[in-house]
Amino acid sequence: MKKNIAIIMGGYSSEVAISIKSGNVVYKHLNKEKYNPYRIHILNDGWFYVDDNELQYLVNKHDFSVEIEGNKITFDCVFNAIHGAPGENGVILAYFDLLGIKHTSAPFYQMALTFNKRDTLSVLQKYEIPTATSVYLNKGNSVNPDEIVAKVGLPCFVKPNNAGSSFGISKVYEAHKLYDAIDKAYQEDDEILIESFLEGTEVSVGVIEYKGELLVLPITEIVSENDFFDYEAKYEGKSQEITPARITTEEENKVKAIAKKVYTALNMSGFSRSEYILVNGEPHFLEMNTVPGLTEESILPQQASEAGITLTELFDNAIQNQLN
Template sequence: MKKNIAIIMGGYSSEVAISIKSGNVVYKHLNTEKYNSYRIHIVKEGWFYIDSDENKHSVNKDDFSIEINGNKIIFDCVFNAIHGAPGENGSILAYFDLLGIKHTSAPFYQMALTFNKRDTLSVLQKYDIPTAKSVYLNKGNSFNPNEIVEKVGLPCFVKPNNAGSSFGISKVYEIHELDDAINKAYQEDYEILIESFLEGTEVSVGVIEYNNEVLVLPMTEIVSENDFFDYEAKYEGKSQEITPARISLEEKEKVELIAKKVYAVLNMSGFSRSEYILVNGEPHFLEMNTVPGLTEESILPQQANEAGISMSELFDNAIQNQLN
């Protein structure tokens, strides 16, 4: 008997359009012989089931069900394709847990932790995972630019603490640029992170549970045409994404080892894609994405393809991990 799968997409952040694109790709590739798939938009305007004619139908929030031609549809599993809030920060997953509905992401606490960049770094630093030097600020805090620069140096990065897709990020070269960069980051989040610039090769590393094992996918080397891997570089073709990465076998083994350690330390499950900078051959952790892009052009599907895993197999595996 086919399982009913809700593919949630959209969200409440600046990443809504990207999430809907990811969700539609999941819908396109899910095995129709095994699953009845339903696109569910979770957006600020409301929660809607989108039918094949692109018509909207309200979702019953009491039990997360929908009604089609008088028939009530209850979901066996939710495929989480929401980048940002409320999918990637775990809040909607706590709701599913209360309803007893399975989902493809890690438990809500792990999602909340990894969505908060500074809390993730605080945990990993206790396990001797190399990271950049950093300063944290909350909106309204006074700050001394000279003290910040003394700690993190120049250039440095100013970024929202709880945001994705490089929204609100600035690379700061001169101390007088800090004010504008901080204000830009505060437009996305009331907490911000200021980090030292790490010189080296950037690699993006997918780690998933596949066939009941933790699998590190072939890594992707990021070569941005812009000053850093910003929104244009990620989504508008302003970068080279080279899979597998052009790094030595020794560097590859070091990254694989630390990527598995990070996945285990954070008690992760489901999808993850983390960014590392190789500084003199040593991997430094930047951040983790737990709902990475899932389009045909996105990094994680590229890596899965290099490992011989099709998109249909990738998505099916995520669902089966929960159903089983």
């Protein structure tokens, strides 16, 4: 008997359009002979099942069900394609746990932890994972540019602590420009992170549970046409994403080893894609994405393809990991 799969997409953050694109790709590639997939839009103005004719049906939040022409539809598993809140930060996953509905992401605590950049860095420092030097600020804190520069140097990056897709990020070259960069980051989040600039090769690597084993996917090298891997570089073709990365075998082995160590240390499950900068051949952790882009052009699907895994196989595996 076919399983009913809710593909949740959208969300409450600036990443809503990207998430819907990812969710539609999951819907397109999910094996229709095994599953009945349902596109569920989780939006600020409501939760809706959207059919192939773009007709909307309200989701009953009491039990996460949908009524279609008098038939009540419940779900065997939820495929999480929400970038940002409330999918990537774990909030909606806690709701599914309360309802006893399985989902393709890590447990809600791990999702919340990894969505919070500074908390993730704090945990990983205990495992001696190299990272950039950081300064943390909360909205309302006083800002002393000279003290910040003395710690992290210039240039530096100013980032929202809880956000994705490079929204709100600035690369700052002069101390007096920190104020504008901080204001920009606060538009996305009330907590921000200011990090030292790491000079080196940027790489991205996916780690997933595949057929019962922890699998480190082929590594992607990021070459941005812009000053850094910003929104334009990620989504508007202003970068080269080279898979496999043009790095030495020794560097590749180091990245794979640290990627697996990070995944295990954070007690992750499901999808992950982490970013590193190779500084003098040593990988420095930047951040982890637990709901990475899932379009045909996105990095993790590129890596899966290089490993001989189709999107249909990738998505099926994520669901089967939970159903089994």
